[in-house]
Every structure is written in C-alpha cells, then in structure tokens.
Amino acid sequence: MHHPLFSLLLLILFIRTNQCSSSSFSSQTLVLPLKTRITPTDNSGHRPTDKLHFHHNVTLTVTLTVGTPPQNISMVIDTGSELSWLRCNRTSNPNPANNFDPTLSSSYSPIPCSSPTCRTRTRDFLIPASCDSDKLCHATLSYADASSSEGNLAAEVFHIGNSTNNSSLIFGCMGSVSGSDPEEDSKTTGLLGMNRGSLSFISQMGFPKFSYCISGTDDFPGFLLLGDSNFTWLTPLNYTPLIRISTPLPYFDRVAYTVQLTGIKVNGKLLPIPKSVLVPDHTGAGQTMVDSGTQFTFLLGPVYTALRTEFLNQTNGTLTVYDEPDFVFQGTMDLCYLISPVRIRTGILHRLPSVSLVFEGAEIAVSGEPLLYRVPHLTVVNDSVYCFTFGNSDLMGIEAYVIGHHHQQNMWIEFDLQRSRIGLAPVQCDVSGQRLGIES
Numbered sequence: 001m002h003h004p005l006f007s008l009l010l011l012i013l014f015i016r017t018n019q020c021s022s023s024s025f026s027s028q029t030l031v032l033p034l035k036t037r038i039t040p041t042d043n044s045g046h047r048p049t050d051k052l053h054f055h056h057n058v059t060l061t062v063t064l065t066v067g068t069p070p071q072n073i074s075m076v077i078d079t080g081s082e083l084s085w086l087r088c089n090r091t092s093n094p095n096p097a098n099n100f101d102p103t104l105s106s107s108y109s110p111i112p113c114s115s116p117t118c119r120t121r122t123r124d125f126l127i128p129a130s131c132d133s134d135k136l137c138h139a140t141l142s143y144a145d146a147s148s149s150e151g152n153l154a155a156e157v158f159h160i161g162n163s164t165n166n167s168s169l170i171f172g173c174m175g176s177v178s179g180s181d182p183e184e185d186s187k188t189t190g191l192l193g194m195n196r197g198s199l200s201f202i203s204q205m206g207f208p209k210f211s212y213c214i215s216g217t218d219d220f221p222g223f224l225l226l227g228d229s230n231f232t233w234l235t236p237l238n239y240t241p242l243i244r245i246s247t248p249l250p251y252f253d254r255v256a257y258t259v260q261l262t263g264i265k266v267n268g269k270l271l272p273i274p275k276s277v278l279v280p281d282h283t284g285a286g287q288t289m290v291d292s293g294t295q296f297t298f299l300l301g302p303v304y305t306a307l308r309t310e311f312l313n314q315t316n317g318t319l320t321v322y323d324e325p326d327f328v329f330q331g332t333m334d335l336c337y338l339i340s341p342v343r344i345r346t347g348i349l350h351r352l353p354s355v356s357l358v359f360e361g362a363e364i365a366v367s368g369e370p371l372l373y374r375v376p377h378l379t380v381v382n383d384s385v386y387c388f389t390f391g392n393s394d395l396m397g398i399e400a401y402v403i404g405h406h407h408q409q410n411m412w413i414e415f416d417l418q419r420s421r422i423g424l425a426p427v428q429c430d431v432s433g434q435r436l437g438i439e440s
Helices: 116-120 182-186 201-205 301-314 341-345 429-435
Strands: 005-011 030-040 060-066 071-078 085-087 137-142 148-159 168-178 190-193 209-214 222-226 238-241 261-266 287-290 297-299 336-339 355-359 362-366 372-380 383-388 390-392 400-403 411-416 421-426
Touching: 085 148, 168 201, 190 201, 209 429, 222 429, 238 362, 261 301, 297 301, 301 390, 336 372, 362 421
Parallel strands: 005 060, 071 190, 085 168, 287 400, 297 390
Antiparallel strands: 005 030, 030 222, 060 071, 060 148, 085 190, 137 148, 148 168, 209 222, 209 411, 238 421, 261 355, 297 400, 336 383, 355 362, 372 383, 411 421
C-alpha cells in the first residue's frame, strides 16, 4: 500500500541568544529554525479506525540538556499541551538513547502526591493526577491524536541555549508512551508543553512571549522565537485578545490559546453566520483555538456548512467536484476537486476565492495554494484530487474551532502571555529568517 507523506517540522538545535546583561530568560531572545522531516501516514480518504492524524502530525522538536550531569534530550514542542514530559522507562523503548535516565541525575526529585504541586497545579489536566503505590504524584496525559503518556511528576534542571538556569522545572517522567505507530512513538523522547498552564515550559521558564513563522516550503520551513520580537524591520502586528473563562466548563480548555472568531469572509463576502454560534456556550463548546500542532482548520458543523456552500458556489464552473460520496479526506474534509496537472501549471490555484478568518482586531487571510491540499497517490484518469483544507469539527468529534498551522503560513504569530493577546502579521518567513541570521 502506498502512503502519503506528511511533513513534520523539526526544530534542530540552533540557538542564537541576543546580547543582554541579565541571564534571565525574560530578557533573552532565542531563535530556533525549523527543519522538515518526512514521515508516512495513512493515505485513505476514509477515517482511520485506530488514529486520526490531528494533533501531532506536525511536530517541532528542540534538543535540551536535562539533569545533573546534563543529558541531551530531544523534545517535541506542543502549544496545545501543558505538562512537559520525558520518556524515562528504558524497557518500554527499544532505543535507550531516546530516554532520560533519572537514576543518573543528582538533581532529579520526584513529586509526592501530598505536594501542593500535585494537588492544586494539576487542576487543568484532562485526567486528574492521582497517587501511586509509592505515594508519588501520578499523571496520565491523552491527546487528540489518540496517543497518551503515563508516569510520575518530578522536578529537574532544564537548560536551554547558552544560559545557565539552576531552577528546577516540574515535568512528567513517563514510563508508558503509546500511540498507533510504535516505530514513530519510539522516536519520541518527550514533549515540551507550551500552552498557558502554570506547569507549561513557557510559563515555568518565564518567557513573556514567543513567536513562530511557518513558510510551508522545504527550502526554509520557518522558525520559532522564544522571547520578545521588537524588531524595527518587523511589520506591525495586529492584536486580538485571548479569551479567558475562569469557571471550569466541560468543553472549554482554559489554558489553550483561545481567541474570538467573529466571522468568515469568502472573496470579501461576509458569510451570514449568527454571532451566537461563534461564541462558547454554557458548556464551553465553541471556543476558537490557535494551535500550531494541528495541520488543517476545523469548524463546527453549521459554520463549516456555510463556508463549504459559499466556496462551492464561487468555484462552480471553475473547478470540477470530485463526486465520490464515500470519500471524506482524513475523515473531516468532504469537499474535493479533480484538477489536471495542466491547470495547476497554468495557475488555477491562484485564482481561487480567498477565505478570511476574522477575529476581534485581526484576521488571517488564506489564498492560493493553502486553500486546497493534494491527496497523495490518488488520481482519477489524469486528474489529481485536491481537497478543501477546512474540515468539519463535528466529524472530528471535537466541540471547538481549531485554526491549524496550514492556514498560518507566512504569518508572524506572536503569543504574548504578558498582555494576554495574540499578534498577527503577514510576512515572508524566509526573508524574516534571513534578517534573524538563519540560513535556508
């Protein structure tokens, strides 16, 4: 069977620290370029029964040194997760080099379940922390791509860049990591949680901001920047506030990067979407999350239908619909087209109607190639199948709008934790990378 290839964005170890008098991370800017890795995945248009590639199909990794003496560890960066974790159990991983060995570190300190950290700071975990047989704090983490990890909370020294930080960070020392692809799972050493939770890496390290820019090309995939981005050459950012709801609600992720979606435009035409369906309801369903770990964008049923209908109407007579009722790409995208190589070469994708996601104070405009995604290894006669890159959240089984990285290409996106806002500006990521001294 043939498999499509998804690009996994990997963060190679390259850290450039701005000169400053303080060694505090709040006064430093660390620039980390991205690199593309190809990995196989399911090529079926039908929803896979074991795993839907949703949350971790695109990963950012960074190499850190952890412990005393330091051990080199590679970790996936995830803006949708809070707790950072390392794989600690050698017996569960055929590649011991991918493991952190706590028995070799004099600074490793397990967290007892009686600790305030275990009892109060884990309040935003989907699965509550518990107490194991050794009276240590036990955590079980699950993700939207059906993977999970399980182990104990501990404190350890983490180092990043050429700064020395002797303060311990709380993380998970996981003895069990599972997913649908054991070979790929074995390569995952750990995860670096980057959301707004108190136990996330970005919160514990004290960075007031971080940004990223994803170009979507193999020549220069993009970069991640930790710290401030007050560059004179950077296009002024438009800011939209992060939404906070202090009351715990069953379907609202309080530590996600949540913004208020106010509307959607197709070629400048505002869709007739009631404002009420774009606002979280009394259960928390309907929040809009900006997530670099999700590939495409997913909209709740009524909004997806409105967008699908308008895009279909505006491409009527221009594109030929792939009329295969049982075909739903990745289980969520049911609007697909047949396009010949000749039409691609003559620029048909650049003549598509644009789609703009409108937020309070800012918007993300998607045009050209990012609107359609070619389904690998699927052709009908001489035509390739291209699918609309907005999916139906209802088919995904999630009660939220999720803005994926595919629609964040060539956007400077700043997560300002200090002022509780997200800044957006269209840029050429390769040019910005050159200004930061990153070679393509």
